[in-house]
Amino acid sequence: MQRRLPSLALLLALLAGWEAVVRLAGISALVIPAPSAVFAVLWSGLVTPGFLWQHIWVTGAETLLGFALGCSIGFVCGLVLGEVEPLRRLLWPYVLATQVVPKLALGPIFIIWFGFGMTSTVVITALICFFPLLENTMTGLQAATPEKRDLFRMLGARQWQTLLRLKIPSGLPVIMAGVRIAIVLALVGAVVGEFIGGSEGLGASIIAAQGMMDSTLMFALFIAIAAMGLLFYQLTLIIERWLLRGWLKGTIT
Amino acid sequence: MSTDTAFFSVDRVSHAYEDGAAVLRAIDWSIPAGAFHCLVGRSGCGKTTLLKLVAGLVQATEGGVRIEGQAIQGPSPKVGFVFQTPALLEWLSVIDNVLLPISLHRRVQVADRGTAAELLELVGIADLAKRHPGQLSGGQQSRAALARALVTSPPALLMDEPFAALDAITREELQDDLLRLVALRRTTVLFVTHDIAEAVYLGDRVAVMDQGKIALTASIDLAKPRVCDCRYDPHFTAHCQKIRSAMTLHTVELD
Numbered sequence: 001m002q003r004r005l006p007s008l009a010l011l012l013a014l015l016a017g018w019e020a021v022v023r024l025a026g027i028s029a030l031v032i033p034a035p036s037a038v039f040a041v042l043w044s045g046l047v048t049p050g051f052l053w054q055h056i057w058v059t060g061a062e063t064l065l066g067f068a069l070g071c072s073i074g075f076v077c078g079l080v081l082g083e084v085e086p087l088r089r090l091l092w093p094y095v096l097a098t099q100v101v102p103k104l105a106l107g108p109i110f111i112i113w114f115g116f117g118m119t120s121t122v123v124i125t126a127l128i129c130f131f132p133l134l135e136n137t138m139t140g141l142q143a144a145t146p147e148k149r150d151l152f153r154m155l156g157a158r159q160w161q162t163l164l165r166l167k168i169p170s171g172l173p174v175i176m177a178g179v180r181i182a183i184v185l186a187l188v189g190a191v192v193g194e195f196i197g198g199s200e201g202l203g204a205s206i207i208a209a210q211g212m213m214d215s216t217l218m219f220a221l222f223i224a225i226a227a228m229g230l231l232f233y234q235l236t237l238i239i240e241r242w243l244l245r246g247w248l249k250g251t252i253t
Numbered sequence: 254m255s256t257d258t259a260f261f262s263v264d265r266v267s268h269a270y271e272d273g274a275a276v277l278r279a280i281d282w283s284i285p286a287g288a289f290h291c292l293v294g295r296s297g298c299g300k301t302t303l304l305k306l307v308a309g310l311v312q313a314t315e316g317g318v319r320i321e322g323q324a325i326q327g328p329s330p331k332v333g334f335v336f337q338t339p340a341l342l343e344w345l346s347v348i349d350n351v352l353l354p355i356s357l358h359r360r361v362q363v364a365d366r367g368t369a370a371e372l373l374e375l376v377g378i379a380d381l382a383k384r385h386p387g388q389l390s391g392g393q394q395s396r397a398a399l400a401r402a403l404v405t406s407p408p409a410l411l412m413d414e415p416f417a418a419l420d421a422i423t424r425e426e427l428q429d430d431l432l433r434l435v436a437l438r439r440t441t442v443l444f445v446t447h448d449i450a451e452a453v454y455l456g457d458r459v460a461v462m463d464q465g466k467i468a469l470t471a472s473i474d475l476a477k478p479r480v481c482d483c484r485y486d487p488h489f490t491a492h493c494q495k496i497r498s499a500m501t502l503h504t505v506e507l508d
Contacts, residue, residue: 147340154334246344249385
């Protein structure tokens with residue numbers, strides 16, 4: 001806490017400066033709203049009458065659903081491609097090609113396929129989360145040293161045992177790095193997905209606020225989204241620490 | 254030497270890389286049960302390849318290896334392998350690492366934990382059983398790797414320069430511990446090293462490998478059990494010199 005005090009002080013100083021500049025220079029709220037006004041909107045959104053919760057819930061659900069779906073499919077595909085050499089050789093060029101397609105650009109076609117609303121957004125989010133997991137899982141599976149592979153061969157381990165007890169644990173730090181990238185992208189995916197095809201959620205609310213020229217509400221929504229991103233990221237870190245607890249023990253002496 | 258009593262028999266084994274470059278040329282060798290054989294040679298002379306062939310990790314291009322008279326098809330459960338690096342699994346505790354050869358094949362029982370604990374006692378790291386590999390020194394990791402190789406009580410051990418990365422004093426301690434352990438269990442050992450003194454100190458018999466061939470084999474008739482002092486014995490030095498000269502007979506052609 002002691003170490004964080006200067007950062008906190010800086011934040012307060014910046015907010016105070018911002019408030020002062022906006023008030024003294026008489027900048028329109030449409031361009032840059034004063035922090036006090038933003039917090040007032042945030043207060044009414046979160047406490048009374050609390051109209052933001054419904055949107056937070058929708059965006060949170062889309063983010064987590066898409067994240068879970070994309071990560072699991074990406075992980076399983078990474079395992080398959082990592083383990084089956086001929087399949088990897090066959091599919092890798094396509095994987096690379098689809099990597100560079102901007103996934104968000106696919107949004108409009110998903111709306112045609114899945115309609116407006118949650119499904120399209122979840123699919124976009126899942127697609128965005130899929131690639132970091134696919135790539136990091138494939139890379140992670142190569143992390144075990146040749147000696148350890150030889151050790152497992154010497155011990156008569158079957159392929160699935162080598163996968164479960166050597167390759168996946170060896171690659172876990174790399175795989176978890178992919179999960180951390182995915183959770184950040186998932187929120188981006190959900191919010192931008194709502195820009196394109198949402199009627200509810202924080203992203204859809206930003207578009208609605210834009211329509212009403214309500215910059216103050218937009219800033220309040222930014223803060224809500226940022227807080228949600230931080231929360232998800234911290235949760236991922238906790239899960240990562242728990243999964244890697246055996247690894248971490250080795251580094252603390 | 255009759256091959257009937259041999260634990261390992263290597264019969265005219267040749268091995269070549271995929272590009273056709275020969276690594277091993279018609280190696281014949283037999284290791285009697287309970288013997289401790291050392292293989293010395295410079296880096297790249299093919300000694301590790303020979304060890305992996307005996308382990309069943311690499312397939313010979315020509316010839317074959319037999320264990321107790323039976324041609325090997327792949328890695329045998331009768332053989333434990335100790336690698337150049339300890340190759341411990343970082344996410345498991347030391348005791349779980351030692352139990353790995355058992356836990357891969359069946360449920361670990363209380364008796365197995367007892368065996369593992371005993372082995373850790375024998376290699377001198379009983380108090381580190383709950384630690385993780387990252388918390389151990391290099392020497393302690395090598396000890397854990399040795400315990401892991403011995404936990405299933407294999408009749409034979411193959412060792413690939415297991416102590417090469419350790420400091421001189423730790424290496425000597427581990428050499429003594431190894432000799433004590435394998436004498437206790439009458440384990441057959443093939444030990445690969447580039448250190449002549451180590452080979453002479455450990456081995457009943459030392460072979461020198463050079464350019465894919467056995468250039469010399471020598472019986473080491475020093476008294477057993479060997480103690481540290483024998484390293485300074487003129488007899489010991491004489492053995493080292495003889496082996497040293499065999500390693501320089503052929504000069505490496507540079508191209």
